[in-house]
Amino acid sequence: MKPSILTLAARHVVLILFALAFLMPFVGIVLAAFEGGQFEGGFALPRQWTLSNFVAAWEQANFTELMTSSLIIAVLVVPVAIVLSALAGYGLAVLRPPGGRVITGAFVIGLTLPTELVVIALYYNLDSVGLTNNYFGLALADIALFMPFGVYWMHTHFGGIPRELVESGRIDGASDLRVLRSLLLPVSVPALTTLAVLFFVWAWNQFLLVLVLMQSPARRTATAGLGIFVGEYSTNVPLLSAASFVVIIPVVIVYLVFQRSFVSGITQGAIKG
Amino acid sequence: MRRNLIAAAIAVTGVLALAGCGTGGTTATSTSTGGAVSTKVPDTPMTLTVDYASDPPITPLVDGFKKLHPNIKFKLVQTPFADYQTSLKLSLSSDNPPDIVQYSPGPMRAIVPAGLVQPLDGYAKAYGWKERVSPSLLGMLTSNKSATEYGSGTLYAMPGAVQMVGVFYNKKLTSAAGITTVPETVNELGRDLAKVKRSGVTPMTLPALGVGGFQLWSALANVYGNVNTFNKWVEGVPGTSLTSDSGFSKAAKQVQDWAKDGYFSSDASALADADAIAAFSTGKAAYYVTGNWNTEAFSKALGDDVGFFLMPGTSASQAAVATGSGFPYSISAKSKHKAAAAAFLDYMSSKASAQAIFDSGFVPVIPDSSVTDEGISGTIQNDYTKVVKGKGIAPFANWATSSMIDTLTAGVQGLLSGSTTPDAYVAALQSDWEKSQQ
Amino acid sequence: MRGGMKALLYVLPAGIVYVCFTLWPAFNTLYYAFLRWDGISAGVWTGLTNFEGVFTDPQLLGSIIHSLVLVVFFAVIPIGVGLLLTGLLMGRGTRGMTAFRVIYFLPQVVPLVAVGITWRWIYADQGPVNQFLRAVGLGSVAQPWLAQSSTALVAIGLVGTWCMTGLCMMLFVSGAQKIDDSLYEAASIDGAGALRRFQSVTLPGLRGEISVAAVITTIAALASFDLVYVTTNGGPNNSTTVPGLLVYRLAFSYNSIGPAAALAIILTILILIFVTVIRRTTQERS
Numbered sequence: 002m003k004p005s006i007l008t009l010a011a012r013h014v015v016l017i018l019f020a021l022a023f024l025m026p027f028v029g030i031v032l033a034a035f036e037g038g039q040f041e042g043g044f045a046l047p048r049q050w051t052l053s054n055f056v057a058a059w060e061q062a063n064f065t066e067l068m069t070s071s072l073i074i075a076v077l078v079v080p081v082a083i084v085l086s087a088l089a090g091y092g093l094a095v096l097r098p099p100g101g102r103v104i105t106g107a108f109v110i111g112l113t114l115p116t117e118l119v120v121i122a123l124y125y126n127l128d129s130v131g132l133t134n135n136y137f138g139l140a141l142a143d144i145a146l147f148m149p150f151g152v153y154w155m156h157t158h159f160g161g162i163p164r165e166l167v168e169s170g171r172i173d174g175a176s177d178l179r180v181l182r183s184l185l186l187p188v189s190v191p192a193l194t195t196l197a198v199l200f201f202v203w204a205w206n207q208f209l210l211v212l213v214l215m216q217s218p219a220r221r222t223a224t225a226g227l228g229i230f231v232g233e234y235s236t237n238v239p240l241l242s243a244a245s246f247v248v249i250i251p252v253v254i255v256y257l258v259f260q261r262s263f264v265s266g267i268t269q270g271a272i273k274g
Numbered sequence: 275m276r277r278n279l280i281a282a283a284i285a286v287t288g289v290l291a292l293a294g295c296g297t298g299g300t301t302a303t304s305t306s307t308g309g310a311v312s313t314k315v316p317d318t319p320m321t322l323t324v325d326y327a328s329d330p331p332i333t334p335l336v337d338g339f340k341k342l343h344p345n346i347k348f349k350l351v352q353t354p355f356a357d358y359q360t361s362l363k364l365s366l367s368s369d370n371p372p373d374i375v376q377y378s379p380g381p382m383r384a385i386v387p388a389g390l391v392q393p394l395d396g397y398a399k400a401y402g403w404k405e406r407v408s409p410s411l412l413g414m415l416t417s418n419k420s421a422t423e424y425g426s427g428t429l430y431a432m433p434g435a436v437q438m439v440g441v442f443y444n445k446k447l448t449s450a451a452g453i454t455t456v457p458e459t460v461n462e463l464g465r466d467l468a469k470v471k472r473s474g475v476t477p478m479t480l481p482a483l484g485v486g487g488f489q490l491w492s493a494l495a496n497v498y499g500n501v502n503t504f505n506k507w508v509e510g511v512p513g514t515s516l517t518s519d520s521g522f523s524k525a526a527k528q529v530q531d532w533a534k535d536g537y538f539s540s541d542a543s544a545l546a547d548a549d550a551i552a553a554f555s556t557g558k559a560a561y562y563v564t565g566n567w568n569t570e571a572f573s574k575a576l577g578d579d580v581g582f583f584l585m586p587g588t589s590a591s592q593a594a595v596a597t598g599s600g601f602p603y604s605i606s607a608k609s610k611h612k613a614a615a616a617a618f619l620d621y622m623s624s625k626a627s628a629q630a631i632f633d634s635g636f637v638p639v640i641p642d643s644s645v646t647d648e649g650i651s652g653t654i655q656n657d658y659t660k661v662v663k664g665k666g667i668a669p670f671a672n673w674a675t676s677s678m679i680d681t682l683t684a685g686v687q688g689l690l691s692g693s694t695t696p697d698a699y700v701a702a703l704q705s706d707w708e709k710s711q712q
Numbered sequence: 713m714r715g716g717m718k719a720l721l722y723v724l725p726a727g728i729v730y731v732c733f734t735l736w737p738a739f740n741t742l743y744y745a746f747l748r749w750d751g752i753s754a755g756v757w758t759g760l761t762n763f764e765g766v767f768t769d770p771q772l773l774g775s776i777i778h779s780l781v782l783v784v785f786f787a788v789i790p791i792g793v794g795l796l797l798t799g800l801l802m803g804r805g806t807r808g809m810t811a812f813r814v815i816y817f818l819p820q821v822v823p824l825v826a827v828g829i830t831w832r833w834i835y836a837d838q839g840p841v842n843q844f845l846r847a848v849g850l851g852s853v854a855q856p857w858l859a860q861s862s863t864a865l866v867a868i869g870l871v872g873t874w875c876m877t878g879l880c881m882m883l884f885v886s887g888a889q890k891i892d893d894s895l896y897e898a899a900s901i902d903g904a905g906a907l908r909r910f911q912s913v914t915l916p917g918l919r920g921e922i923s924v925a926a927v928i929t930t931i932a933a934l935a936s937f938d939l940v941y942v943t944t945n946g947g948p949n950n951s952t953t954v955p956g957l958l959v960y961r962l963a964f965s966y967n968s969i970g971p972a973a974a975l976a977i978i979l980t981i982l983i984l985i986f987v988t989v990i991r992r993t994t995q996e997r998s
Contacts, residue, residue, distance in 0.1 A: 344714075360964040360965050363751070363752075363964070363967070364964070367751075367752060376784070380965065381965075381967070382752045383749065383750050383967070384753075385752070387753060388752035388753055388778040390752070482948070483944075483945070483947060483948070499773050540837065540855070540856055540859070541836070541837045541856030541859040542859065542945070543856075543859040543860065543861075543947060543948035544836075544859030544947075544948065545859075546854055546856045553912070556910075559929075575791065612919075617881060655833075676966045676967060677965075677966045680961070680965075681944075683947065684946075684947060684948075684949045684950045685949075687861070687947055687948035687949040688948075688949040690948075691861055691948065691949065693861060693949065694949065711741075
């Protein structure tokens, strides 16, 4: 039963209104960031379009170092977290070790543990082994944080693959590792892509952990650097907006390119959950 | 299912037992001060790392020192003040601490007892610091080993410049409001604020999200209350209480009354220090009670239009007093270049650095009478001399405990909104103080 | 039982990292909660003092209450709005859902730090919100939202609503699309109107999605840190303190590790309680 034109129109109006509400702040950031003249406080087209705020923000916040740090962390965290999640998910879903239920349960609990629970002890533990203010220390902390979701995601994914595929590999005499590599991974690309995108975004946006574990301003990630930068320049909205823009852009681009993966990651989690 | 439960229980108990490891505390690397220390600066090339939050005065000090010792390079690491408190503790207790740090009393209360800061008595003797520098500047830098009581004990930091809080004003805006003379009493200042309000300008910018909010209260507390009580309170002398003198509550009431009269902007509680600096520098407010660390920024923005005077007293004849301190620096106990660092501390507090410090808007620790000018820096220096001759420098209120800065900030925000009474404000400060005394 | 011990090897790498850098620190935190410790010198056992402190210290208790208020704005309102819209938007013919989906998820993708910074100047005295109010004649309502203890928490809450509503909407709309049409037809035949159909078919069908949405948004509210740190830092006058902020402050500014750890433990317990309740109430009554 196709709804009437009026209903359809009303629906679209509502959807568009909400879309505007969600977009407004982003529009505001862009407009303010390009303002070369006196910023008046609201959403308004810039009186003078300029790129100077971006240059100033980049220099004053030392974005070269911040971006490098964020990239280093991303490169350290994402691949390792994916591999660990895939291995564990495979082991739990396909190979079914003893105590598998308890292990899965232990990971799932992690989905509800807040960072605050872990951050204090993490600081002192890492400090005693010299891993504070250190990319590896932060990377390991991030990876651990992502394990619950990663293991759960890959467990669910591998569990959904028909057993016949696995059995056929076994009959052909393939080892467990072979089965994983040659049979299962090729069909897991979408699931792995989703994981990669989510991990990248979460690692990029991480703030509290970086604030506590990285003391050198040069080693902080872009997000943490921004959080601290705001303390210094809170009145200069164009400058702050330009800085915010710089920090947001990488995740937004990754999101737009991979948005299908990203969305499926969240929505499919619901079905199985 | 039961088997899994038991296994889990055993695992948990085991982990909990093991979890105890790691809280044993660092072995304090307390270095003795009695050993002979040398005032000879090594002439081998070296790099000193300095952690700090505010600049100036560090850059002029470093530049001046480098000229005298070209073999010494400096690596300056800055963290904004709000985060400096946290990062200082983390960086000094790390394996690669800086050599010199800008002293911050909050975190120092944990760092000093852990032996992470170099006691300076040995160097003080060798260089003769205690004879050279005014005792009111060294008071808060001297404490017992557990850092609970100040004013006597071991010296843990040296002042590099004198910072002082007073009233900055915009000459153009005040004369446009019909104000011709600097106020001599607090009441006169109040009337001046009213005049500016009538002229359509925000009278005073008050950053109550930052430190500016309670620095106004401190400035008023200094003139309304007993300075000796206040000093003892900040120094942590047991038995001191702010509630014993009604002047502190009166100062809080003054802040609240001025807020009711509309002398601050309506969003004062969300105004950060940077916002207030910007507001004053662009002529949006006529007065700003803050310290001389902002002198350079104001001079650049307002030129000769910026003026300064000490917070006036209750009567014209009241002895001059102001909140302030030496801008202190400490040496890390794990530093590998202690002699050089000590030489830097000596330079900071000697006449040699006077010009560099004066030019940056600060008051030199040892003023050189030949170093002065007719402008704002000269005014501030003269006022400092008045204070030294009067009741002296009163320490910053937030130096009283490590949590005091937040209690003060929240308290002033409460005063501004009317939800906290002046007496409740003082009681909150006292209760925070008493908690840390345990 | 297939695989046996060899299977454990596959789980080991993830397990080791997870245990060392999440579970172990979590247990450590539990241990710290029983101590009086400044992070540098040796710790002293104080039993349950710190836990009591969480409930007797008005600051600490206040932070918990504030986070519960945030649950209303981060979870209840977005889920309500999401369900409402799902009811209105259901059915075929809606074009361009992909584009809408991209936009609706956007607030979830960007760092909360940037969100907080932006909303700070949006709420400012001369910011867009107040400008708009003045423009439509509601100038008397315009106020410095984040500068007043009476409005700051709600203002922050609404930022959370902005963040979470899109997520909830998309979760429910895509979930609703998976509900079997025959269920709706059966309900129609029974004479059920639109509202009844929503109640008896849509809502139950969205159990999973509601559960996930509720868990994600509730945890976001209770464990919030980034947003508050960047907008009000707990002010004005401690009216927007949240447990996350106080844990950070107590541990790293005041060197009071014990109380910080106790607060973190209580926060975790609170989260677990909420998650359990959510899962129980949305469970399939089979």
